[in-house]
Amino acid sequence: MVNIYLFIELLGSANAIEAVDTLKALSLDNCKFANVVVLSDEKLVAQLDCKDSADGQKAILEKIALVDGVVQTNVIAVVKPRKG
Numbered sequence: 001m002v003n004i005y006l007f008i009e010l011l012g013s014a015n016a017i018e019a020v021d022t023l024k025a026l027s028l029d030n031c032k033f034a035n036v037v038v039l040s041d042e043k044l045v046a047q048l049d050c051k052d053s054a055d056g057q058k059a060i061l062e063k064i065a066l067v068d069g070v071v072q073t074n075v076i077a078v079v080k081p082r083k084g
Contacts, residue, residue, distance in 0.1 A: 014069025
């Protein structure tokens with residue numbers, strides 16, 4: 001499992017709440033959003049939990065980047081949790 005932390009920038013004309021709802025409703029195969037938070041009218045942060053980094057890459061490039069209103073998605077960190 002990997003945790004991918006994202007900073008998502010929206011168009012000025014986009015509705016941040018609608019964007020969050022759309023992101024949470026996406027079918028992302030081996031990934032799911034642990035959390036999506038509105039920072040401002042044009043900025044979101046999110047934690048995406050995926051089976052592996054390849055699933056995360058696919059989710060970001062093929063699904064999240066295509067959401068209406070999303071203009072930029074930055075990967076802040078990719079963390080592979082350790083036990084112990």
